[in-house]
Amino acid sequence: MNDDAIDPRVTMQASLDGELDAAAQAAFERRLADDPVLAADYARHVALRRVLRTKLPREPAPAGLRARLDAMSGPAVTQPVRPLRRDFVQMAAALAVGLGLGGGATFLALAPRDPSVVEALITAHRRALLSGTPVDIASNDHHNVRPWFDARIAISPPAPDLAAQGYPLVGGRVDVIGGTPAPSLVYRLGAHIVSVTALPAASPSTQASGNAGFQAVSWRESGFTFWAVTDAERRELDGFVVAFKTAITNAPP
Amino acid sequence: MPHLDDAYAFARWLTGNATDAEDVVQEACLRALNGVGTYAGGNARAWLLAIVRNTTFTWLARNRPKALVLTDDLEAAERTAPAPETATPETDLIARADEAFLHAAVAGLPPPLRETLVLREFNGMSYRDIADITGVAVGTVMSRLARARALLIERIGKDMS
Numbered sequence: 001m002n003d004d005a006i007d008p009r010v011t012m013q014a015s016l017d018g019e020l021d022a023a024a025q026a027a028f029e030r031r032l033a034d035d036p037v038l039a040a041d042y043a044r045h046v047a048l049r050r051v052l053r054t055k056l057p058r059e060p061a062p063a064g065l066r067a068r069l070d071a072m073s074g075p076a077v078t079q080p081v082r083p084l085r086r087d088f089v090q091m092a093a094a095l096a097v098g099l100g101l102g103g104g105a106t107f108l109a110l111a112p113r114d115p116s117v118v119e120a121l122i123t124a125h126r127r128a129l130l131s132g133t134p135v136d137i138a139s140n141d142h143h144n145v146r147p148w149f150d151a152r153i154a155i156s157p158p159a160p161d162l163a164a165q166g167y168p169l170v171g172g173r174v175d176v177i178g179g180t181p182a183p184s185l186v187y188r189l190g191a192h193i194v195s196v197t198a199l200p201a202a203s204p205s206t207q208a209s210g211n212a213g214f215q216a217v218s219w220r221e222s223g224f225t226f227w228a229v230t231d232a233e234r235r236e237l238d239g240f241v242v243a244f245k246t247a248i249t250n251a252p253p
Numbered sequence: 254m255p256h257l258d259d260a261y262a263f264a265r266w267l268t269g270n271a272t273d274a275e276d277v278v279q280e281a282c283l284r285a286l287n288g289v290g291t292y293a294g295g296n297a298r299a300w301l302l303a304i305v306r307n308t309t310f311t312w313l314a315r316n317r318p319k320a321l322v323l324t325d326d327l328e329a330a331e332r333t334a335p336a337p338e339t340a341t342p343e344t345d346l347i348a349r350a351d352e353a354f355l356h357a358a359v360a361g362l363p364p365p366l367r368e369t370l371v372l373r374e375f376n377g378m379s380y381r382d383i384a385d386i387t388g389v390a391v392g393t394v395m396s397r398l399a400r401a402r403a404l405l406i407e408r409i410g411k412d413m414s
Binding site: 007009010012013014017019040041043044045046047048049050051052053055056058059060061062064065066068069072147148150151 | 257258260261262265271275278279282283341342344347348350351352355356359373374375376377378379380395396398399402403405406409
């Protein structure tokens, strides 16, 4: 596809909205670096998005409306709605099992303290590496990634900007851990990537484990149990985790 | 009722006021509950928002006939919206825009641009979903978003500097 044939203004919208695939996003970011006029326009669009979202927050539906609707839609009527949501959860679970078997069958020799979670996390990371596109949304802007998670799975984990520390954000994806969708942030770590998955705070947290060239570290913070998984070396991962923790502590989301 | 906050936020921007939005959402939710059999899979939130949008149009036609702009007028309004090129406010200026100003600027967008922007920024819908909800092609969604954002930036540049 010839980039020049597409109005850069339209490509810019798609980049802002996280609608470009990883290759197109990378091409756009290169173009942004070379074109100061485009970069200035992009900066204005980013500023507009921020100001719209921070100063025009959504009002929740009035409690009276909610109550009226709940009263009107008795159990007989609401019943058909529920199976839809259950179907979705079952579908997600089935998908996770399918992917786990497909991508991680050779990779079940782990013996950490909590095998299921660590296994699922490493499998998810490994699958992401194998797929060639480690992210579902490619964006180096954490202001894009958080709303994307929020819209999809109603969880918005802290996504610190670590570009200055040498860990640029690559994007985000949704993993299914223990049958539940979980947000994973993907950062670049030298020649490798690291997946940071935010699980509910009640999830088990073990110190660290490594297996088959993969390293996993977990810690609790901001109401989440974070897991960082990478194929890089332990030393590099530790450096990343320190930067991530420091960024969250210094700038609470 | 799942996605009620989304439905309300969308109706709030489409109708322009809280009371009308409540009426519209109530009617839309009842339609959705009764028509749950027509749900053909896919994104349930997008399905509900499409019902909210259709309900808004019929509700406005019934209760606020003067406020309703017909489809032909919408297209004309979209065409005549100037392509902004001149105003290039600094990002600092954009960041300083206050709530009332922004609200008026978004509310003042031509309706097709406004609903597209609202679905994207305040409902967080994907291009595909916006295209389904508003019944246009994905390319049209992208160009409408580009126009809407450029108009807002231009307005900030013109009125605030």
